[in-house]
Amino acid sequence: MAPDPLGPLWPKIRRRLLGYKNECVQLLRELTAIPALGPENGGEGEQAKALYLQKKLKALNPQRMISLPCPDHRVPSKNRPNLLALFAGRDPRRTVWILSHLDTVPPGDRRLWKSDPYTLQQQGDRLVGRGVEDNHHGIVSSYLAVKAFQEEGVLPAYTIGVVLVSDEETGSRRGVQYVLKKQAKLFKPEDLIIVPDAGNPEGTLIEVAEKSLLWLKFSLFGTSCHASRPDLGVNTLRASAQLILALEQLPRRFKQRDRTFEPPISTFEPTKKEANVLNVNTIPGEDVFYLDCRVLPVYSLKQVLERVQVIVSAVSRKTGARITYEVVNAVQAPPPTSNQAPVVRALQEAVRAVYRKEACARGIGGATVAAFFRARRLPAAVWMTTLETAHQPNETARLSRMIGDAQVLAHIFCHPVA
Numbered sequence: 001m002a003p004d005p006l007g008p009l010w011p012k013i014r015r016r017l018l019g020y021k022n023e024c025v026q027l028l029r030e031l032t033a034i035p036a037l038g039p040e041n042g043g044e045g046e047q048a049k050a051l052y053l054q055k056k057l058k059a060l061n062p063q064r065m066i067s068l069p070c071p072d073h074r075v076p077s078k079n080r081p082n083l084l085a086l087f088a089g090r091d092p093r094r095t096v097w098i099l100s101h102l103d104t105v106p107p108g109d110r111r112l113w114k115s116d117p118y119t120l121q122q123q124g125d126r127l128v129g130r131g132v133e134d135n136h137h138g139i140v141s142s143y144l145a146v147k148a149f150q151e152e153g154v155l156p157a158y159t160i161g162v163v164l165v166s167d168e169e170t171g172s173r174r175g176v177q178y179v180l181k182k183q184a185k186l187f188k189p190e191d192l193i194i195v196p197d198a199g200n201p202e203g204t205l206i207e208v209a210e211k212s213l214l215w216l217k218f219s220l221f222g223t224s225c226h227a228s229r230p231d232l233g234v235n236t237l238r239a240s241a242q243l244i245l246a247l248e249q250l251p252r253r254f255k256q257r258d259r260t261f262e263p264p265i266s267t268f269e270p271t272k273k274e275a276n277v278l279n280v281n282t283i284p285g286e287d288v289f290y291l292d293c294r295v296l297p298v299y300s301l302k303q304v305l306e307r308v309q310v311i312v313s314a315v316s317r318k319t320g321a322r323i324t325y326e327v328v329n330a331v332q333a334p335p336p337t338s339n340q341a342p343v344v345r346a347l348q349e350a351v352r353a354v355y356r357k358e359a360c361a362r363g364i365g366g367a368t369v370a371a372f373f374r375a376r377r378l379p380a381a382v383w384m385t386t387l388e389t390a391h392q393p394n395e396t397a398r399l400s401r402m403i404g405d406a407q408v409l410a411h412i413f414c415h416p417v418a
Contacts, residue, residue: 009152009154009414010353010410010411010414010415012152013148013149013152013407013410013413013414014354014407014410014411016148016151016152017144017145017148017403017406017407017410018403020144020147020148020403020406021399021403023144024140024144024399024402024403025120025122025127025399027056027140027143027144028120028127028129028132028136028140028397028402029120030052031049031052031053031131031136031139031140032118032119032120032129032130032131032132032136033118033119033120034048034049034052035048035104035118035130036048036049036102036103036104036131037103037104037105037106038080038103038166038167038169038170039072039074039075040170041105041106041169041170042106043075043103043106044075044076044077045072045075045076045077045079045080045081045103045166046080046081046102046103046166046167047075047076047077047079047080047081049102050081050083050102050164050166051081053083053102053139053143053164054067054083056143057083057085057143057162060085060087060143060146060147060150061150062085062086062087063086063087063088063159064085064086065083065084065085065086066083066084066085066086066183067081067082067083068082068083068084068178068179068182068183069081069082070082070166070167070174070175070178072174080166080167080174080175080178081102081164081166082163082164082165082166082175082176082178082179083162083163083164084161084162084163084164084179084183084186085161085162085163086159086160086161087146087149087150087156087159087160087161087162088155088159089155089156089157089158089159089160089413090155090156090157090158091157091158091159091416092158092159093158093190094158094159094188094190094191094192095158095159095160095161095186095187095188095191095192096156096158096159096160096161096191096192096194096412096413097161097163097187097191097192097193097194098138098142098145098160098161098162098163098194098196098409099163099164099165099176099193099194099195099369100135100138100139100142100163100164100165100195100196100197101135101138101164101165101166101167101168101169101175101197101369102135102139102164102165102166102168103166103167103168103169103170103175104130104131104134104135104169105130105134105169105391106130107130107393108391108393109393112393112394113393113394114128114394115128115129115394117129117130117395118130120132122399125398125399125400126396126397126398126399127396127397127398127399128394128395128396129395130395131395132395132396132397133386133387133389133390133395133396133397134197134390134391134395135168135196135197136397137196137384137386137397137401137402137405138195138196138197138384139164140402140406141196141384141402141403141405141406141409142162142196142406142409143162144402144403144406145406145407145409145410145413146160146162148406148410149410149413156413156414157413157414157415157416158192158413158416160413161186163176163179165179165369168197168368168369170329171328171329172369172372175369176369176372177372180372180373180376184376187373187376187378188378189377189378189379190342191378192342192343192346192412192417193343193370193373193378193379193380193381194343194347194380194381194382194383194409194412195368195369195370195380195381195382195383196382196383196384196405196409197368197369197382197384198364198366198368198382198383198384198386199382199383199384199385199386200385200386200388201385201386201387201388202355202357202385203351203354203355203357203359203383203384203385203401203404203405203408204351204357204358204359204360205359205360205362205364205383206344206347206348206359206360206361206362206381206382206383207361207362207363207364207368207370207381207382207383208336208337208338208339208341208344208361208362208363208381208382209260209261209297209333209336209337209362209363209364210333210363210364210365210366210367210368210370210371211261211266211294211295211296211297211333211363211364211365211367212293212294212295212296212297212299212300212301212330212331212332212333213293213294213295213329213330213331213333213367213371214292214293214294214295214301214304214305214327214329214330214331215290215291215292215293215327215328215329215330216290216291216293216308216325216326216327216328217288217289217290217325217326217328218240218243218288218289218290218291218312218323218324218325219286219287219288219323219324219325219326220236220239220240220243220286220287220288220321220322220323221236221285221286221321221322221323221324222234222235222236222239222283222284222285222286222287222319222320222321222322223283223285224277224282224283224284224285224286225282225283225285226281226282226283227280227281227282227283228281230283233283233285234285234319234320234321235283235284236276236284236285236286236287236321237276237283237284237287238319239287239315239319239320239321239323240287240289242315242318242319243311243312243315243323244270244289246311246314246315247268247270247291247308247311248268249307249311250266250268250293250304250307250308250311251265251266251267251268253307254266254295254296254299254303254304254307256296256298256299258296258297258298258363260336260362260363261296261362261363261364261365262362262363262364262365263365265296266293266294266295266296266299267292267293267294267365268291268292268293269291269292269293270289270290270291270292271289271290271291271292272289272290273288273289273290274287274288274289276288290328294365294366294367295333297333297336300332301330301332305327308325312325331367331371331372333371334371334374334375335374336363336374337361337370337374337379337380337381338379339361341379341381342379342417342418343379343380343381344361344379344381345417346412346415346417347359347381347383347408347412349411349415349417350407350408350409350411350412350415351383351408353408353411354404354407354408354411355385355404355408359383361381364382368382370382383408384405385398385401385404385405
């Protein structure tokens with residue numbers, strides 16, 4: 001077998017990436033300062049962040065850039081941006097895709113933050129701010145990995161595709177789903193598709209399977225009245241409480257376990273609650289709450305919805321409240337990526353080279369954009385190192401791991417896989 005000409009390059013690329021620590025912090029600082037909330041979360045979309053990153057990527061002289069804005073009248077720019085930057089490799093028949101998302105979740109209760117969520121704080125190796133882990137970590141690591149090759153002036157083993165999508169936090173209809181609809185032929189079964197959007201602190205989790213996702217919105221309608229005369233009304237807050245308790249039947253009904261996942265069960269959690277009355281002495285005539293369901297692939301979402309209907313009907317009869325529900329988001333889990341897929345093996349080799357650890361293929365309860373690729377029979381793997389602080393106050397990432405993860409990606413760019 002002929003020697004791999006990129007083999008000797010790997011140590012140089014690795015050393016170069018170690019010199020990017022200051023740039024890594026500065027890039028993260030600038031990204032954190034740009035809110036990117038979807039309109040469902042009270043924001044103006046991802047346009048400002050996309051324009052900033054488009055300029056950064058253009059400076060790396062990509063072979064091709066593709067902009068796929070998805071129309072959305074709810075945001076000032078009237079569209080949700082999606083960017084693809086392609087960088088030439090020695091073998092154009094295969095592309096290594098690194099796909100991150102532009103949007104973040106809201107900060108939540110700011111009283112729980114120790115600092116301004118949109119002002120990056122550095123505490124030694126720790127970097128704190130909204131979005132630093134979810135998903136700026138992936139954006140920054142992929143950008144730096146590409147930059148290292150550009151500055152060394154060499155071609156990677158394969159074409160590199162950096163993809164930045166919108167709308168991941170609220171369903172991906174205007175993000176990766178739109179990209180796949182418009183440019184499906186860009187992605188091939190032989191490609192390596194990596195989504196740096198989940199993992200564990202050790203970097204040993206390669207996500208190859210996800211639970212099905214189901215978000216439900218429950219609306220309850222009763223009769224508002226003075227709190228001193230509850231006999232004249234139908235209290236929807238009390239009905240909501242009874243419905244939430246009744247929905248606890250779901251994990252008992254769908255109780256199968258699968259140790260591929262952590263946790264190994266289906267979960268059904270009440271989450272968001274909308275405001276009802278403004279004053280204490282009025283019984284609410286309307287109430288709204290949401291349920292987040294992560295369902296093991298062995299069950300269909302149709303089965304879950306059928307059981308939800310039974311529960312809703314029973315609570316409605318018991319409380320006198322009219323109850324409706326709607327599906328806010330639903331993704332039936334596709335078949336998993338094979339543990340032996342080239343993308344999994346490439347990640348395992350790279351993690352071994354950088355972190356001296358053995359990475360294993362597992363499933364997770366969270367939803368990522370990898371599911372949309374798997375649904376098209378495109379093997380995708382989700383991987384990065386993470387402190388698992390996504391969506392929390394004082395969201396944190398580690399500088400050393402951002403650089404280390406860039407080295408993992410660069411290792412894959414250097415080494416062909418069978």
